[in-house]
Amino acid sequence: MRPIALPTVVDIATPAGPARAHVHRRRGARGTLIIGHGAGGGLGSVDLTAATTALAEENWALALIEQPWLVAGRRIAGPPKTLDAAWVPVVQALRRRGGALATVRGPLVLCGRSAGARVACRTAEELGADGVLCLSFPLHPPGRPGRLRAAELALVTDAGRPIAAVQGEKDPFGTPGELTAYLEQVYAVPGTHAIPPRSAAAVAAAVVRFVSPLRE
Template identity: 35%
Template sequence: MGSPFLLSGGGADRTTVLLAHGAGAAMDTPFMNAIAEGLAGQGLRVARFEFGYMAERRNGGAKRPPPKAEKLQAEFQSAVSQLACEGPLIIGGKSMGGRVASMIADGLYAEARICGLLCLGYPFHPPGKPERLRTAHLEELKTPALICQGSRDPFGTRAEVQGYALSAAVSLNWLEDGDHDLKPRKTVTGFG
């Protein structure tokens, strides 16, 4: 059996960023490819993996919704353990993948197995349900974390997130007018 990882960038001695995909899109989507290419271009090694339900879809299995994030924690832990990594390790992912990483980060950080967390389009709440926050663990997070978020992301806009009580370990990087895929709204120019 081949490696469960899709690797980009330098060797195992470099700082490695281990990324999981979002709920409905695989590890090799244009978004994930662009992120991996961009990080690798900055000298990082990027390893991507798929949760079991997504790998099953790829192999012709039924297209079911993902399990609850809590049920995916063991799979992310397993990916950390399987990855050959000699240098520092950062974990994270797109949307749900970043959420799962954030839920296991402090345990790995306390064991000195990771040095940071990277979340791309964090799902602070389900779209249209801002009262159903997914932030309790982020209030006490000890792991240094960077969350890159579009200012108009339906999973947590800038106006909403600014009122959350997040740990001092969490840094937010806002992409102005960005959506959940961190893309700005398209503007039409050249009328007339």
């Protein structure tokens, strides 16, 4: 899949410095998907591209967010609290009156890849998300299955919010089988923590399957 065109770029002030939103919307959008990248940075990963392309074709409004550390050209992400503190005002700014996504009706889905998925889970309650989509959720550090981050998933499931994960079959940060202990909706695709191009269609299908009931 090729990346969709994202004609509107908005810089938004946050406590950690300016973040950048790449916004794509169409008239009569069915809902809003706001997406964050991982600690490795960049918006061009296979799964992010597949998800955004698929939902643009389904007529969802989209915003891909660059965290302030990435905008500033740094190579290392900040601590979780810093990431959350930047993410929340960005989403709020996009959706408040006068924001780039203010007039979009329908559900709000927070989405992220890896560390961005953790941010989406931790902030779903505060932002009133109607669903959370995790791409390559890092359930634990590689080789350390005892250091679970399942509590972040529970923030969403315990609140009764729909949540799904699209996970590489051999992801060292947590396999689909490991995630099924905490989530009902887990979509396994070929790959590891880095999803290969051959899995783009499977990612797209999983994403569409998850969001379809949310717009009804």
